[in-house]
Amino acid sequence: SQQGEEDPQALSIQEGENATMNCSYKTSINNLQWYRQNSGRGLVHLILIRSNEREKHSGRLRVTLDTSKKSSSLLITASRAADTASYFCATGTTDSWGKLQFGAGTQVVVTP
Amino acid sequence: EAGVVQSPRYKIIEKKQPVAFWCNPISGHNTLYWYRQNLGQGPELLIRYENEEAVDDSQLPKDRFSAERLKGVDSTLKIQPAELGDSAVYLCASSPGQGQQETQYFGPGTRLLVL
Secondary structure: OOOOEEEOOEEEEEOOOOEEEEEEOOOOEEEEEEEEEOOOOOEEEEEEEEOOOOEEEEOOEEEEEEOOOOEEEEEEOOOOHHHOEEEEEEEEEOOOOOOEEEOOOEEEEEEO | OOOOEEEOOEEEEOOOOOEEEEEEOOOOOOEEEEEEEOOOOOOEEEEEEEOOEEEEOOOOOOOOEEEEOHHHOOEEEEEOOOOHHHOEEEEEEEEOOOOOOOOOEEOOOEEEEEO
């Protein structure tokens, strides 16, 4: 079973626009991570946010975490064609050391 | 530094045949993971190693799947016999193994097609 659920399942935007995707999860977490997967490739880590953090930035990425709502969001600002990929959230829970549970992902297409 | 290496990248076999996947993690990483990713889904953990010890294999279908990590470095995942439903991408990942909140580094995966 998958802990996280991303919303929307798919997103199509034009270059320069912002892309926002959300992740909801079910149980208490220790941390939440976002990964990107380009077609036919492995996953690449984007950002990790701990359960005691509310917001984190990395370049054009902004991640928020609301533990009361058990949800997180990933914002990509000023999107580029190279941002076309699937984005996954993954949760690390307090009762499972080192184990990540992934959602089904959001497929993002950025058109020039 | 070199990333996680996996081979082969692609494998096509007939059902009931055996197949093996190989993974070389990032140098110095103690923790190694094998995931299975079905089409349109996120990765699901099959087994996790801390050095040479399998510390979480609860999701590994042990009737047909086996894995080993001899000497705590490279790892092999085997399926025997393969079934049609085993068609998926098999991902290997590694992490330093120094804490609970860790980034995992993924290899490119092996895409398996069972006919």
